Amino acid sequence: MPVIEVTSLHKRYGDLVAVDDVSFAVEAGEIFGILGPNGAGKTTTVECVSGLRTPDSGTVSVLGLDPRKDANQLRQQVGVQLQESQLPDRLRVAEALELYASFYRNPTDPARLIDKLGLGEKRNTAYKKLSGGQKQRLSIALALVGNPKIAILDELTTGLDPQARRDTWALIEQVRESGVTIVLVTHFMEEAERLCDRVAVIDRGSVVALDSPAGLVSTVVPEQRVRFRPSAPLDDELFTGLPEVSAVHHSGGQVVVTGTGDLLHAVASTLARHQIVAANLRLEQSTLDDAFVELTGHQPAE
Incomplete structure (x- = not known):
């Protein structure tokens, strides 16, 4: 009870x-x-x-x-x-x-x-x-x-x-x-x-x-981001066809791949198949801050 x-x-x-x-x-x-x-x-x-x-x-x-x-x-x-x-x-x-x-x-x-x-x-x-x-x-x-x-x-x-x-x-x-x-x-x-x-x-x-x-x-913000700096130029189409990936964009020499599920494994496997080394690779997951903003429209307290 x-x-x-x-x-x-x-x-x-x-x-x-x-x-x-x-x-x-x-x-x-x-x-x-x-x-x-x-x-x-x-x-x-x-x-x-x-x-x-x-x-x-x-x-x-x-x-x-x-x-x-x-x-x-x-x-x-x-x-x-x-x-x-x-x-x-x-x-x-x-x-x-x-x-x-x-x-x-x-x-x-x-x-x-x-x-x-x-x-x-x-x-x-x-x-x-x-x-x-x-x-x-x-x-x-x-x-x-x-x-x-x-x-x-x-x-x-x-x-x-x-x-x-x-x-x-x-x-x-x-x-x-x-x-x-x-x-x-x-x-x-x-x-x-x-x-x-x-x-x-x-x-x-x-x-x-x-x-x-x-x-x-x-539930509210399931997307993740994999961010890395590739050792060689790559085509975004390497990732856009993957079921885990929703978007790819570039930021200051870094590639940022957004998606859901086992995104990190999907990205790492693709890079390995094409013999591209990912420097400074990191996985960024959504936080409760992100869910709070999505649910209320308010920025959380600092």
């Missing part, structure tokens, strides 16, 4: 339709990504899932509970890290964890969680003195201190430098390994490819695709 089921979710604010007929299910133990450009309806969707907002129509079930009717019971089992969260400047790391732990019936040990998330040397440091990466680690700790079955993490790494972002990704993988199901809201394609088992792409309030990152890429 899925641990989260969302069916025909709809939410509007005045004339603005923020979420329009969104449906998806999350399986136990997976990292489920919700992708989309800014303003797509991602945050509103997870706020309805976590019980922070009431949908206008549709149904949401989390661990078999209704997020609004069973809010108190659900809060004991779901940890949430919001897109924009702030703590008092003078609150120390250990104080924050101990405070949040007091809200739960069966919390994890705050001191052990601090050490696990690499905040041991900062346990007595005030919030305002933490770096961006350390604040994100604390946010994750606060979402996990209640010993939840599900953690909802919204735009977890926005504003972090590349190293801090990768450190945070490693933490998320550790959290999943401990048995926690994770719903990860992001607009970073690299983050989704690295972490997510499946992703739902939301655009203009609707789910436009749902699959594994690799599945989305292979």
Whole structure:
């Protein structure tokens, strides 16, 4: 049974339709990504899932509970890290964890969680003195201190430098390994490819695709490119007749062959038969960035 089921979710604010007929299910133990450009309806969707907002129509079930009717019971089992969260400047790391732990019936040990998330040397440091990466680690700790079955993490790494972002990704993988199901809201394609088992792409309030990152890429943009510099001039017709090839073009002395299937083998075999050496040969495959642009028309976040 899925641990989260969302069916025909709809939410509007005045004339603005923020979420329009969104449906998806999350399986136990997976990292489920919700992708989309800014303003797509991602945050509103997870706020309805976590019980922070009431949908206008549709149904949401989390661990078999209704997020609004069973809010108190659900809060004991779901940890949430919001897109924009702030703590008092003078609150120390250990104080924050101990405070949040007091809200739960069966919390994890705050001191052990601090050490696990690499905040041991900062346990007595005030919030305002933490770096961006350390604040994100604390946010994750606060979402996990209640010993939840599900953690909802919204735009977890926005504003972090590349190293801090990768450190945070490693933490998320550790959290999943401990048995926690994770719903990860992001607009970073690299983050989704690295972490997510499946992703739902939301655009203009609707789910436009749902699959594994690799599945989305292979379905939406299946073409590949083989790029090389030939040792001798060649005729494009060597490749255009191959079933794997859709196009051939030249770029600055390089030949670029576009196609599908086992394109690399088809190109390499043809070159070998004609005794042409391919210098700097490389295979370029489509990425989740390419699929995202194809599905939404938006450029992904840098």
